[in-house]
Amino acid sequence: MTMRRDGALLVVGDVVTDVVARHRGPLAPGTDTAAAVRTLPGGAGANVACWAAHWGCADVRLLGRVGGDSAAWHERELVACGVRPLLVVDPEAPTGTVVCLVDTDASAERTFLTDSGASLRLAPRDWSEALLDGVVRLHLSGYLLFSATGRAVVAEALKSARARGVPVSLDPASAGFLVELGVDRFLALVDGVDVLLPSRDEACLLTGLPDAADAAAKLSRHIPLVVAKQGADGALVARDGAVLARVPARPAAPRDTTGAGDAFTGAFLAALLAGAEPQDAAAEGCRAGARAVERVGGRPRSAT
Template identity: 65%
Template sequence: MIEAGHGRAGGGLLVVGDVVTDVVARHRGPLASATDTVADIRTVPGGAGANAACWAARSGCQDVRLLARVGRDAADWHDLQLRRSGVRPSLIPDDDAPTATVIALVDTATAERTFLTDSGAVHRMCPADWSPALLDGVAHLHLSGYLLFADQSRQLALAARESAREAGVGVSLDPASTGFITGLGIERFLALTEGIDVLLPNADEASFLTGLPEPADAAAKLSRQFPWVAVTLGAAGALVATAGEVVARVPASEVTALDSTGAGDAFTGGFLAARLRGTSPREAAEAGCRAGALAVGVVGGRPPTE
C-alpha cells in the first residue's frame, strides 16, 4: 500500500469531476436592485475539477487526465480549452443536458465572488461512465466534491474511489460547497467520504464540517478521519494537518487580487502536482499557495494559456 495521500512516483493524475462554462461578471460595489449594474462580463471555461486539472498541469504534472460529462453542444470547445492547458480530457457528451453553467458575481473591490449554479450534465455522470481501466498509469485520483450531491454522480464517485483503493492509488477530494453540504447533511457527507486519503477544504468548509470556528482546530479534528487535510485560508495561506495535529502553516504570497474564482482549485492542482513529485506536505502546500496566488491575478479559474 502506498503512503496515504502520496501516490505512486512517476504516475499520472486522474481528476473526475466537473467541467463548467463560467460567466464571470466583475462589478464594483453592491448590486443595484431592479435596475442596471455596470460590469465587465466574460465567458470562460471553468469547473472545480477541470480547474484543478489545469493547474496541476501548469504546476509541472506531466500526465493529467480528466473525466467529465458535458453538453454535446459545448463539448468540442471545452475539449480544446483543456488540451491547451496540458490536460488529456475524456469528455462524455450528453444529448439531454447542457454543460454546467455558473454565473460568478465578483465584487472588484474585494475580489470575493457569489455563484449561481446550474449543474447541468455534471450530475448526470453515472457508474456506466467509469471503468477501472481509467486508472492505468495513474498514481493519484482526485474527485470533485460536487459529484457527491446527486444520486447518479455520487455512485460514480464511490465506484471510482473503490477502484482506486483496490489498485493502491491514493484518493483526494475537495468538499466543493457548504451550500451543497447543507443539503446533503454533514454526517452523510463524512460517511460518504470515508476512505479518502487527502481532504482539501477551505476554511469555511472545514469549520462547517466540524463546528469549530478556528481553522487549525477544524483541520486537526478532520485529520483524525482523513490521513491528510490541507485547508486553504485565502490571503492567510494554508495549513496541513495529520493524525490530529497541524504539521505545517504556509503563508500566502502578497498579490493584488482580481478574481478569487478558482483559487482553491489552483491550490489543489499545485498541491497534488507537488505531492506526486515526492515533496513533503509543507512543500506541497507552498506549491499550492503559489498556484493560488497566480489564480487570483487572472479572471476566471484557469491558468492563462497564452
C-alpha cells in the first residue's frame, strides 16, 4: 500500500481534556490516595493527529467538537503540535473530560472515567465534502460510533471518501463501548473502511477468538488491512485472512500508557503517507508507542 506524499491527512474524532492522576498502589476507598495530578489536552482523535504531525506528516487536519469553556486552549495546543484544528464549538455542552487513573506500581496501566461532553455531539451538519479537498487519507476515531450523531458523521464521511477515492482508516477506540454497541453493528458501520487498527482486546472481542493473531486474520476477511496493536507484544499485520507480519515492540520504561495506541496509529498513518509498506509503517507505530509510554499524557512534546 503506497500513498501519495503530496496530500493531507484528515482526522475526524474526539478532543477532550485529560485529568491524569498517577498514584502508587491501589486506591484507598473512603479516604485519600496521594497522586500526582496534571490537566492535559487529549482525545483519541486529537492525539492521533498530533502524533502523525510529530512523525513527519506535513499537513494534518483535525475535525472535532469542543465546548466554549476550553476551545481556545485546545486550538492553541493542536497548533503547537503542528495540527490544523477544524474545531466546532458546541453552544450547549462542555468539552469532554477523561479522568485517567495511572497506577505507577504496576505497568503504568490506566483506567479511564469518561464524560464525553461535546465530543460525541459531532453531527452531520459539521461535516462537508469540502473537508476532503487536498486530503489523501481520512482517519476516523471509533469513539464517533458511540453516539447516533457520530454514527451519522461516519456514514457521511465514508460516503464522501468513497466518492473521491480517499482511503479510510478507523481505530475502534474502546472495548468497553464496543460491548454496548455490539459486534455485528460495528462491522456493518465500518463497511468501506480499508484499514482497521484495533487493540488486541478489541480484535478478540470483534471476532470472539481468544488469540490475537487468529482474530486479526479473521477481521482481515472483512476489512482489507488489519493492524492489531498488542502493547508490549508489538503488532500484527493481517490481510486476506492471514497474518503477514509480526512486528516486535520497542523496549520502553513505562510511566503512563495513556495514548500509546494513539501514538502507534498516528505514526503508522504518517509512515503510510510517506510511502511505507504496512509492516514498516507498523514498526514506526511501535517506535512511537514506546516513546509515548515514557512520558505523561497522550501526546508528543509540542513544537513550541
